[in-house]
Amino acid sequence: MDEVDGRLVGGLVVLAAVANARSFGKAAERLGMTQSGVSKAIAKLEARLDTRLVHRTSRAVDLTEEGRALCERVAQHLAGIGEAAAETSKSRGAIRGRLRVNVDPLFSRIVLSPKLSEFLLQNPAMELRIETRDRIADLVSDGFDLAVRFGEPAPSALIARRILDARVLTVASPAYIRRHGRPAHPADLASDAHQCILAIDPATGRPFDWEFWRGGEVLPVAVNGRLTVTDSGTKLGACLAGFGIAQVIDLGLDDHLKGGALVELFPDWSDERYPLYVFYPSRNHVPAKVRSFIDFVTDSLSRQPRTALPVVSSAKRGKREPLIAVTAGRR
Structure with a gap:
């Protein structure tokens, strides 16, 4: 995976966290990032895809129709990546x-x-x-x-x-x-x-x-x-x-x-x-x-x-x- 693809996957992970938390602050806590870091990651993902993915208001954060569709399509792949990482970590301790x-x-x-x-x-x-x-x-x-x-x-x-x-x-x-x-x-x-x-x-x-x-x-x-x-x-x-x-x-x-x-x-x-x-x-x-x-x-x-x-x-x-x-x- 090259550097650009790595940033894309990282942006998708952040988007999924925002969708689940419905808050930049809570997503940042779950990901171990700052709130501004989460906001910048979403902005970079939107710029790359040339599509607005998140509605930002003073009281809540919600996904746009395009954002929800994207999350639904990549959710399974992101889960697979997580499972692969967990399996790799587990295999280090297994003979x-x-x-x-x-x-x-x-x-x-x-x-x-x-x-x-x-x-x-x-x-x-x-x-x-x-x-x-x-x-x-x-x-x-x-x-x-x-x-x-x-x-x-x-x-x-x-x-x-x-x-x-x-x-x-x-x-x-x-x-x-x-x-x-x-x-x-x-x-x-x-x-x-x-x-x-x-x-x-x-x-x-x-x-x-x-x-x-x-x-x-x-x-x-x-x-x-x-x-x-x-x-x-x-x-x-x-x-x-x-x-x-x-x-x-x-x-x-x-x-x-x-x-x-x-x-x-x-x-x-x-x-x-x-x-x-x-x-x-x-x-x-x-x-x-x-x-x-x-x-x-x-x-x-x-x-x-x-x-x-x-x-x-x-x-x-x-x-x-x-x-x-x-x-x-x-x-």
Whole structure:
């Protein structure tokens, strides 16, 4: 609806209020306007239609024949507009309708997919569309209601809410350790004796750097590696198969670590954290379906087998690609 049509509808609403109240003053009270504002709105409507719509006397206000005919014709439409507005307001608090979510592929498989049926059974009036994408892109223009991604957010107009900080672990399989030995210190990975599985930074096209954190100390290491991948699942598979050492986050690794399929190499150097964020367009008038899904993700993470971690801040994040993300960022 353009600006002119908006003024026309506004004038018709004022006319209907005057017809019901038979007074500019009472109509103004009902509409939350001044009496002069009501009078001006009627005058503008009459000028636009080039027709006198209201008889004004010192004691009463009444509609002309043309005014009554116009009110009768538009009354149903104005009622429909009111009903639509009320329904829209009501729907904001109802968990219903379609929700379209942009998520990382591996995060969707590990965290979301086992619990989606639970969410949909709890919300029978909702239709959920999960789309696995490598990047957020433009959330609004692409038609998404929200996104769930790892890594520090780039500057944007989106609301970013951090819901988890995950540990960054350096792992290898027992088969790899049998063949190459277990490195005693992160600096040992600079030796030709070890192979590390590298991951490509999509922003630069070059492999991510490796770092190791202990307290306030950050140790960069120029690791060796003959295998470079762009897919997190391929990196994990190659690590499990014994080819090389990988840096991963601890979400979804509980079975591999407890079952012995993977060994954490440097538990004293695992203080680095990698954040998980939910993104949505605005903090004002957040639909109930969006709030409900964010609560669902948060609850799912709290029940995910892993070391419980508080959400903490860190001055240095956002350089490499995580096991569960292929976004521009640190892991």
